[in-house]
Amino acid sequence: MANRLLAALSLRDFEVLAPHLDTVALPRGKVLFEPGDDVTTTYFPCRQTMASLLIVTRDGREVEAATIGREGAIGGIVSEGHKPAFGRAVVQVAGSALAISTSHLEAAKLGSARFGDLFARYSDALLAQMMQGVACNALHTVEERCCRWLLSTHDRAGDQIIHLTQESLAEMLGVQRTTVSAVTAHLASRGLLKTHRGRVEILDRSGLEKASCECYEAVESHFATVLPEVELSKP
Known part of the structure; x- marks a missing residue:
């Protein structure tokens, strides 16, 4: 599959998600969410598509906190409910992505311990990237x-x-x-x-x-x- 995180799912878990996945085009510069937005959609970048999670200062300056490509997902990774975004997500390299409602993603995680574990480990890897970025x-x-x-x-x-x-x-x-x-x-x-x-x-x-x-x-x-x-x- 074009997204490595989805490719790591079992066939059964992927078949639960498949009916709810939509292919979308993400042009360079597209903002997927802003600070404070309720994150209702999760994006799985495909092939060369890449996005950045940015921290935005009061005067409008930006600095990158994490880079996400076809190895991962953007938005709604950890929890369901009101999920205000802390930063801004912007597409850096244009391409396609698979999009799904975070409510459907959460239901799939709750229905499969293996599915939930995969996304919990991905959250850990993403946090590690952000922590290392602070030191860097x-x-x-x-x-x-x-x-x-x-x-x-x-x-x-x-x-x-x-x-x-x-x-x-x-x-x-x-x-x-x-x-x-x-x-x-x-x-x-x-x-x-x-x-x-x-x-x-x-x-x-x-x-x-x-x-x-x-x-x-x-x-x-x-x-x-x-x-x-x-x-x-x-x-």
Whole structure:
């Protein structure tokens, strides 16, 4: 299946969900929910589709808290009832997704212990990514954080080319565009990547991993331990 988390379900559990899943197109920049919104729909990104969970400050600035692609789901993961969103969910890489009402998802989790356990473990992996991100933002350089972000996106995009502007990358890292331009130019001079208008091409993944901080490997290892049946979609 195009979404790895759904693919990890048993056939019986998936057949419970299937009648309620709708395929939707998610254009880049689409806001799936805003802070304070009641999250009534859960999205399962497919193939290259990727979204970010953002923390929004009072003056409108954004910084990314988590990246979600075809290995996971967006919204309504933990509980049923009134679920006010804490942050903003925005599509970063356009594509398709499978959407379902969170009420149907919750009913399926309550009806199957195995189903509920899978989503509980995914919640743990997502929380770990957010926690590591806090440490990364506080302790590591912009270049290290940029490498980590590009690696995580590369895993989920399933392609050497990441369709993303430098302005968007700057927003995700919480820095100025000029800072990102300087960082990517330095990485390009080392032969690790090549930048084009609206996209970044990875040339040397192993070199990018060496240039990244420890956070990329920490999150990846924890995900593999907690959810061994769900692969982080490496190219």
